[in-house]
Amino acid sequence: MTGGWFGARRGVVRPLAVLVPLLVAALLGLLRGDLSASAAAVVIVIPIVAAAATGDRWAGVLAALAGAAGFDYFLTAPYLSASINRPEDVQLAVALLLVGLAVTELALWGHRQSAAAARRQVYLDDLVGLLDLPADPSGRALPTAICAAVTSVLRIDRTEWVEGVPPPDEVLVDPEGVVRLHGRALPVQLEGLPTDGSVSIPVARGGRVVGRFRLVAASRAVRPSRDELRAAVLLASSVVREVPATPTP
Structure with missing residues (x-):
């Protein structure tokens, strides 16, 4: 290094x-x-x-x-x-x-x-910042802040909050920070996140998926570590404080 x-x-x-x-x-x-x-x-x-x-x-x-x-x-x-x-x-x-x-x-x-240790401190600072956000009746402040935090942690192009269930062919990040496509783990630490599509972090409430954070890394190969992906999942899970549950179809 x-x-x-x-x-x-x-x-x-x-x-x-x-x-x-x-x-x-x-x-x-x-x-x-x-x-x-x-x-x-x-x-x-x-x-x-x-x-x-x-x-x-x-x-x-x-x-x-x-x-x-x-x-x-x-x-x-x-x-x-x-x-x-x-x-x-x-x-x-x-x-x-x-x-x-x-x-x-x-x-x-x-x-x-x-x-x-420096990366872990960044994760903690991001989490503390999310907890300190004031209440927002529109429900937009927290997802926006989480998008910025996840983008920073993973060093990707951008992150978007999308309500609803991910499509069947979407690449997903599981709770352990493993990136999977149809259940198969992808070697993102070696090959990087897919640049020809998006990767999603699903967010569930009460066992139902309410939405997902879509990760976009199209401009260059990004190789996040498992710890970074787990931190992104933890940040994403904070959104359930304000986002209403959306029934799965």
Whole structure:
């Protein structure tokens, strides 16, 4: 996962992820008479961690490879050579590479957890906003607000409230956030929501379908997660506070 400032500057971050560990190793090579190999390896880990912290997996991997290569070239005998004579230096170089790769994966896991927490906060904020809406005799304010919230959560083109039962061939989102067509689950996390039609979230009251929120994602492929789809279903279910029940035909 890559995003934010670093995601927009991968063309700079990735070359730096290679150059900085090599430069650090070269500078440490000037002090190799006064510095142990293990201490030098610890210092080289620092720019690797910095590259991994960008959230770009390739930056972290490249930094780990560059750090291990720099350690081998500048800090192990024979110096300025790709060869390593001592078994302990081989083990240290391999350990440096593995630590760099592990740190990269841990940093990416942290980025994913942070992004998931931010998304959950958005869902909660949307729900709280719906609960705070004033009473509307026309019954239009809540469906309109839910449409805006669902559109934001799923990052789709638009959402529309439609009263009545969905047509038989409509793609539906079930309460568990699974997108289905005639009961068959669609792999929307891989292929995205259908762009040649709409997807509906049915809303029921007292066991009867009173309407649906129609999701439109025609301009681009949108791949919502199960959590995002479940949040959209939860938001959609709030509409029964104001929308009158419509008998199914």
